[in-house]
Amino acid sequence: MSDPSRDRIEQYYATVPLLFADAEDFGPLRLFVRREPGAPYYGGPGHARPTAAGAAAVGSADIARVRARQRELGVPEAFEWLAESAPTLRARIEAAGLLVLRRPLMLLPPAHPPLSPQPLPDGVTLRVLTEDDPALPAALALPRLAFAQRPTPPAAASDRTELSRLAAELTEDGTVAAVRATLRAGHKTLVAALAPDGTPLATGHYHPATGTTEIGGIGTLPSARRQGLAAAVTATLADHARDHDVDTIFLAYAQETTARIYTRLGFRPTTTTLLITNQPARS
Numbered sequence: 001m002s003d004p005s006r007d008r009i010e011q012y013y014a015t016v017p018l019l020f021a022d023a024e025d026f027g028p029l030r031l032f033v034r035r036e037p038g039a040p041y042y043g044g045p046g047h048a049r050p051t052a053a054g055a056a057a058v059g060s061a062d063i064a065r066v067r068a069r070q071r072e073l074g075v076p077e078a079f080e081w082l083a084e085s086a087p088t089l090r091a092r093i094e095a096a097g098l099l100v101l102r103r104p105l106m107l108l109p110p111a112h113p114p115l116s117p118q119p120l121p122d123g124v125t126l127r128v129l130t131e132d133d134p135a136l137p138a139a140l141a142l143p144r145l146a147f148a149q150r151p152t153p154p155a156a157a158s159d160r161t162e163l164s165r166l167a168a169e170l171t172e173d174g175t176v177a178a179v180r181a182t183l184r185a186g187h188k189t190l191v192a193a194l195a196p197d198g199t200p201l202a203t204g205h206y207h208p209a210t211g212t213t214e215i216g217g218i219g220t221l222p223s224a225r226r227q228g229l230a231a232a233v234t235a236t237l238a239d240h241a242r243d244h245d246v247d248t249i250f251l252a253y254a255q256e257t258t259a260r261i262y263t264r265l266g267f268r269p270t271t272t273t274l275l276i277t278n279q280p281a282r283s
Helices: 004-019 060-073 089-095 136-146 156-172 175-185 229-243 256-265
Strands: 021-026 029-034 047-050 078-082 100-108 125-128 189-194 200-206 212-220 248-252 268-276
Touching: 004 021, 004 029, 004 047, 004 078, 004 100, 004 212, 004 248, 004 268, 021 060, 029 060, 060 078, 060 089, 089 100, 089 268, 100 256, 125 229, 136 156, 136 175, 136 189, 136 200, 136 212, 156 175, 175 189, 189 229, 200 229, 212 229, 229 248, 229 256
Parallel strands: 047 078, 212 248
Antiparallel strands: 021 029, 029 047, 078 268, 100 248, 100 268, 125 189, 189 200, 200 212
């Protein structure tokens, strides 16, 4: 039996990369090849997924052809699909020698009321960033610190020094310019929780398509954790999306501690994404 929410998510995953990439078909697999440098969509595209009618037909030769093309492009050998939509694909991907990760998804029920404003520390504000916002480079750099594996939390001063360095890198390599164009076109919404001096302390984003969106990139500067900033950014993104004609809102999580935050906001389990380790669309 068809699941309407899952169908909307499936359609979203098949459509949203096309805002930033061209599609190349390899039998029942479709590879998204981004048109320009930069990282406007989850650090990709560059991943492959089964076509709507092709999941059951994917064979080892199809997987090998896609991987060869990804190596030619110099992108990770990345695949992504909904587990329930392609229940036999995991075994074929693993047989090719690739490690598969599981990322459960959570959905905000369509009838859920607007999310209550989340409490913020003194002086911290939330802002939807525009293309010319002075905080944009640092906000784009923040996830690199938020998701880095470091043995001990850094001090606030070293956090901010590293954030400035990474922001300069992303400006130099063209990432900031690419995201500015994406914001200008309305393909991306980026929210930041800002310290009184304008330093981003937490960020998140969404890319709408077909009346659906995935909230992603929710990250907090390590020295600013445990202050409710991730919940505040998530709630703001969800309400902003609803206010802009998006009625299916979902997100993925990797850790149960994160899932508890989303549950408190009203998100509920729905389906499961499977992906290859270090796949840029989910890392």
